[in-house]
Amino acid sequence: MQLMSEKSAAGGGLRERKKRATRAALAEAAVRLAAEHGAEKVTVEAISAAAGVSVRTFFNYFDTRDDAFVVMDADAGARMRCAVLAAPAELAPLEALRGALAAEFAEAEQDHELWRLHAEVLHASPHLLARGVGAHMAAEANLAEAIAERLHGADDGLYPRLLASVAHAAVRTSMDHWSAHQEEVAFLDVFHEVFTLLAAGLPAPPA
Amino acid sequence: MQLMSEKSAAGGGLRERKKRATRAALAEAAVRLAAEHGAEKVTVEAISAAAGVSVRTFFNYFDTRDDAFVVMDADAGARMRCAVLAAPAELAPLEALRGALAAEFAEAEQDHELWRLHAEVLHASPHLLARGVGAHMAAEANLAEAIAERLHGADDGLYPRLLASVAHAAVRTSMDHWSAHQEEVAFLDVFHEVFTLLAAGLPAPPA
């Protein structure tokens, strides 16, 4: 249990803290091992050993081996939801989303090293990028709901869902592009460029 | 080898035809079994048996069990590529894509029953929707390349990739929405509505 980044620290009793610590340790071990040996070569056994728990315990925390590479903390969805609802009502939905996501990533980028490793791992195995989309499907649904609520839900659900899924695709593309050009550009710059393109209706680029 | 829809029929020698037949039989068996018992409960063994081949052979055709639920014929990517390149140069890239995809789906919809079952299966296990994105990641790359070529590739690759990934997200959302409202709307209508929203920059919906 040596690995562990003390973020989102104190809350509740010992039990709660230990659970979060273990989860974080597993996720971190997974990413570090993947960055070193390649995600495909990392077994659940290795991850569990590095985090100091049994293999069986790993599966108490993650449904799938791949999930360990992909996780961002569980309540990110809730935060996004609040941020979207709190945004000024006159803002276009897409802009509200852009703001919420930007805030989220700005915070995530605090933990530079892990975030960078994470991006590298995802870039190295595109397979996990897709997995990421799957893992965030629930988040997509939440977002869609929040967006629908913003519009006092007169909609049949197509628009909110489209917005949420396109946003995820945009984020995915941003991360992939950025992790391939980490030295040259900042992630948030790529992110904003992408959302600007979206808002403009994806016109042919000027150059 | 009783199951088999004679689409994309005659081409090349016996070898080629048999291979395509086996592949089609496996894919069709997979979808039918999934529609009946739920995708998660369908084993590779069952699929192979239904298609009349050995389990080992299944894995000669698909890398993954899930791939069998998701596949569309392999050269769809090539067709898309051609269609995108053949589109009039003055068309916006997004519109070129819309046209190519629409043509592709119009053809796929020929085989009504399978297409419907397919959509149902994907809708029932969102997990596979994501998998679909993964499976078409290569297609995404191809599309991106084709798009880049259309723009005589002065771009660093961000725009084409964004366009391709957003298009896939849009298609995914369209299919999901449509399969939940199959009786009320036509797939192509949903599809075009979605692309119209995209082209307009995802503004808040009128209603």
Next chain:
DNA sequence: GCTGATTTTGCACGCCGTGCATCTTTGCAT
């Protein structure tokens, strides 16, 4: 410390996916 609840762990089991050796089928030339 004792008790009840939660968590961790070991164990057994079945399915997934792959490498390898073998056998069958196909394509082709004679």
Next chain:
DNA sequence: ATGCAAAGATGCACGGCGTGCAAAATCAGC
């Protein structure tokens, strides 16, 4: 037709994934 070489299909063995179950360890409140 017949034989030969290439390609595909199959069986087998093996390791990793993921789950249900029951026993052991840990935590919370008294």
